[in-house]
Amino acid sequence: MAVSAVAEQPIRRKARLWDRVYPYVSIMLPILVIALFTIYPVLYAVRISFYQYILTKPKVHPFIGFKNFTDVIGSYYFTNSLINTAVYTVAAVIGVLLFGLAVALLLNTKVRLSNWLRVIILLPWAIPAVVAGLMWKWMLNSDFGLLNGFLYAIGLIKDYIPFLADPALAKLSLIIAHIWKEGPLAAIFFLAGLQLIPSELYEAARIDGGGGWRIFRYITLPMLRPIILIVLVYETLTAILVFDLIYVLTGGGPGDATAMISWFAYAEIFKGLNLGHGIALSIIIALITLILILLYLRVLRTEEAVA
Amino acid sequence: MSLKTKRNLNALLLNFLALLLIVYVAAPFLWMAIASFQGENELLKRPPSLIPQNPTLDNYNYVFTGKIPTAYEVKGQLRSRISQEARLIAPALKNSFIVAGSVMLINLLIATPAAYSFARIVFRGKKAAYNFILASRLMPAIAIAIPYFVIIQTLKLMDTYLALILIHLALTLPFTIWFLSLYISNIPREMEDASLVDGCTPFQSLVRIVAPMMAPGLVAAAAFAFMTSYNEFLFARFITQSIDSQTGPVIIASIAGNPDASYSLISVCITLGLIPPLILAVSMRKWLTEGLSASITFR
Numbered sequence: 001m002a003v004s005a006v007a008e009q010p011i012r013r014k015a016r017l018w019d020r021v022y023p024y025v026s027i028m029l030p031i032l033v034i035a036l037f038t039i040y041p042v043l044y045a046v047r048i049s050f051y052q053y054i055l056t057k058p059k060v061h062p063f064i065g066f067k068n069f070t071d072v073i074g075s076y077y078f079t080n081s082l083i084n085t086a087v088y089t090v091a092a093v094i095g096v097l098l099f100g101l102a103v104a105l106l107l108n109t110k111v112r113l114s115n116w117l118r119v120i121i122l123l124p125w126a127i128p129a130v131v132a133g134l135m136w137k138w139m140l141n142s143d144f145g146l147l148n149g150f151l152y153a154i155g156l157i158k159d160y161i162p163f164l165a166d167p168a169l170a171k172l173s174l175i176i177a178h179i180w181k182e183g184p185l186a187a188i189f190f191l192a193g194l195q196l197i198p199s200e201l202y203e204a205a206r207i208d209g210g211g212g213w214r215i216f217r218y219i220t221l222p223m224l225r226p227i228i229l230i231v232l233v234y235e236t237l238t239a240i241l242v243f244d245l246i247y248v249l250t251g252g253g254p255g256d257a258t259a260m261i262s263w264f265a266y267a268e269i270f271k272g273l274n275l276g277h278g279i280a281l282s283i284i285i286a287l288i289t290l291i292l293i294l295l296y297l298r299v300l301r302t303e304e305a306v307a
Numbered sequence: 308m309s310l311k312t313k314r315n316l317n318a319l320l321l322n323f324l325a326l327l328l329i330v331y332v333a334a335p336f337l338w339m340a341i342a343s344f345q346g347e348n349e350l351l352k353r354p355p356s357l358i359p360q361n362p363t364l365d366n367y368n369y370v371f372t373g374k375i376p377t378a379y380e381v382k383g384q385l386r387s388r389i390s391q392e393a394r395l396i397a398p399a400l401k402n403s404f405i406v407a408g409s410v411m412l413i414n415l416l417i418a419t420p421a422a423y424s425f426a427r428i429v430f431r432g433k434k435a436a437y438n439f440i441l442a443s444r445l446m447p448a449i450a451i452a453i454p455y456f457v458i459i460q461t462l463k464l465m466d467t468y469l470a471l472i473l474i475h476l477a478l479t480l481p482f483t484i485w486f487l488s489l490y491i492s493n494i495p496r497e498m499e500d501a502s503l504v505d506g507c508t509p510f511q512s513l514v515r516i517v518a519p520m521m522a523p524g525l526v527a528a529a530a531f532a533f534m535t536s537y538n539e540f541l542f543a544r545f546i547t548q549s550i551d552s553q554t555g556p557v558i559i560a561s562i563a564g565n566p567d568a569s570y571s572l573i574s575v576c577i578t579l580g581l582i583p584p585l586i587l588a589v590s591m592r593k594w595l596t597e598g599l600s601a602s603i604t605f606r
Contacts, residue, residue: 022509023430026420030480031436037477038443041454048453099328106325111318113325120332122595126588127581128538128556134563134577135335138342138570146338149354160353180331185599192600227603241447244540248560262449275453282450289447 045279053275068280072268078281080256081264088171088260089239095179096235097228100186105220107187108194125184133248136177140164167257170250174258177245182238186231193227194220226303233296237289261285336581342574343367346376350570366571370394370579376571392562393572395550396579399558404583406468406554407536410475414483414532415525422487423513427499437488444481448541459546466548474546475536482535483528486602490524491517493601527598530591534584555580 049068051061072078103121106114124132139146142162151157163169197220205215221228243262246252252259252267259267265285269278342350343366345359365376370393424430425437455474464470494517502512518525540556547553553561559580563573588595 019508020430023424023428023433026424026510027436029417030421030440030484033473033476034440034443034480036458037451037455037474038439038446040458041446041451044454044457045450102324103328106321106328109321111321111325113322113329117325117329117332119589119592120329122588122592123336123585124332126534126538126584128540128559128584130540130556130560131577131580132335134559134573135339137563138573139335139338144351144353144355144570146334146355153354180335184332188596188599189603191596192604195600196604230603241449243449247540248563262447265449269453279450279453282447282453285447286445286450289445293445 045283048276049280049283051276053279055273055275064276068276069284072277072281072284077256077259077264081259081261084171084256084258085240085260088174088242088258089236091171091175092178092182092239092242093232093235095175096183096186096239097231099179099183100190100231103183103187104190104194105216107191121184121187123184124181125188129181129244130248132181133177133245136173136180137164137249140173164250165254167254170254170258174242174245174249177249178239178242181245182235186235189227189231190224193224197223229296229299229303233292236292240289240292241285261288336585339574339577339581342571343578345571347569347571350574366575370396370572370575390562390565390568390572392558392565393569393576395553395558396555396562396576398550399553399555400580400583402468402550402552403537403555403580406471406475406552407533409468409472410479410536411529411533413472413476414479415529418480418483418528419487419518419525420510420513422484423491423509423517425484426488426491427496428509440481440484443477452541452545455542456545465546466552468552470546471536471543471552471554474542475539478539478542479532479535483532486528486531486598487521487524490521490528490601494520523594523597524601526591527594527601530587530595531598534587537584 050063050065052064053061103117107118140163142160142165148160152160163173201219202215205219241262242260246258246260246263250258252263262285265278265281268274268281341359344362346361346363349356349360368374369376373394425433459465459470498516499512502516538556543554543557547557559576562568562576
């Protein structure tokens with residue numbers, strides 16, 4: 001007995017050390033990869049934003065303090081892209097929420113065609129946003145687009161409509177494509193929320209004589225509230241940061257009608273060739289999203305405190 | 308109006324709404340597929356024909372073998388609209404598969420143990436590490452595109468698979484770790500506790516007890532990682548320079564950006580590029596839906 005106890009001790013000590021180290025070993029690789037692509041980019045971006053970095057003047061990088069920021073904020077394009085982004089975000093988020101809610105409610109019923117919808121609803125979510133943008137660019141084409149062809153064939157229009165060449169229609173087109181791409185995820189989230197609502201609640205309401213709208217207003221919506229909040233924030237961030245769709249669908253045009261803030265940052269770097277401006281703008285975008293997220297966490301916390 | 312007719316009318320309206328939504332969701336896909344079987348002349352008609360008048364495989368034939376579609380030979384003036392670039396779609400999709408497949412596998416291999424530690428083991432610095440991982444995803448892509456470019460250049464990895472894999476890992480790992488640790492913390496502990504008492508190390512208990520129980524979560528996480536990588540465009544656009552590493556979305560965007568591009572060939576490229584994610588989305592619908600639902604309803 002005594003002999004075996006002596007023999008066991010070093011092994012156990014080794015095991016204890018390994019147990020203590022193991023968690024760190026297990027998270028090390030992911031942390032390393034993430035750190036490389038987080039810490040360095042942030043430091044790099046912050047440093048660059050205080051220097052003049054114009055790509056056509058590769059040898060001159062004087063320190064200019066906050067000039068990149070003041071230049072960017074003072075420009076007409078900044079105000080324009082901020083307004084565009086705000087309008088776009090509000091319209092896109094409302095559209096996605098309504099689409100998601102409509103699809104989720106349909107999928108939660110026994111309506112026959114909803115089974116077909118169920119099979120295909122994930123498809124737009126599953127494909128690259130650039131490809132979604134290209135498909136819609138074609139659907140909306142002013143010379144041979146399918147939408148124009150359809151409206152023409154049923155006699156609603158005599159001449160093809162230049163959807164992407166008109167400032168207002170171009171915005172509308174982007175939103176249609178955006179809802180198509182982002183709506184499905186919202187629908188799946190809402191459906192998950194709907195399925196959590198106990199069916200007794202509906203039965204009780206029906207016995208009490210509640211009609212469809214009243215049940216929706218007084219049971220479904222309040223029960224769905226936490227999920228609506230999460231989707232709202234997620235979709236707000238997605239809409240504010242929209243880039244791929246604009247890159248292929250409108251290129252910020254016509255004129256600057258669809259130049260959103262991410263597009264502005266891209267254009268400063270790749271068209272204006274002013275890295276300092278572009279990075280300063282990116283930092284402003286990062287700060288805006290950060291504020292939104294903090295706001296969201298606060299709302300969520302008060303929500304949980306209430307519940 | 309009797310109750311029954313009212314109910315029928317209601318069902319009719321709802322079916323109509325469902326039909327509208329189906330058309331909205333499906334039309335772009337169907338049109339791409341239909342267009343890929345039409346000649347250029349037919350596509351540019353007013354209005355375009357929904358059912359191909361002369362269905363042809365010529366466009367696919369050109370992309371895979373380089374044989375110029377007969378439609379172009381007849382109408383000599385359209386020759387310039389043939390896009391050589393369209394022939395790059397096959398190697399580009401191969402690149403996409405290699406990158407997305409590697410990203411998926413590495414995600415499972417290194418994120419699962421990490422997620423398990425976050426969900427089950429108490430250790431100093433856990434909360435800080437977890438928050439750091441989640442917060443890393445809050446940076447807007449456009450803000451980090453240039454620094455990423457610089458990192459990849461410094462590591463001398465421009466235009467390589469490894470560069471794409473590393474960046475896509477940084478993009479996907481936070482979600483995978485968060486999702487899997489959420490999944491694990493919703494699995495009852497009893498079996499694991501028993502195995503730990505029996506002398507298993509945490510890693511052994513993860514492999515033998517937890518991994519089989521979290522199989523649906525692993526499948527969903529793998530699919531999410533694959534799709535994120537397969538679909539990523541912005542960074543792939545910046546750090547790839549040739550067909551050695553350019554992925555599907557990069558090539559498709561570049562072909563379509565060519566003002567002289569042939570629309571039949573664009574539709575072939577888009578159709579081919581969409582087949583993998585669409586197959587994935589349809590065949591794994593149940594897991595994906597459950598995974599997405601879990602990510603929003605788990606607490």
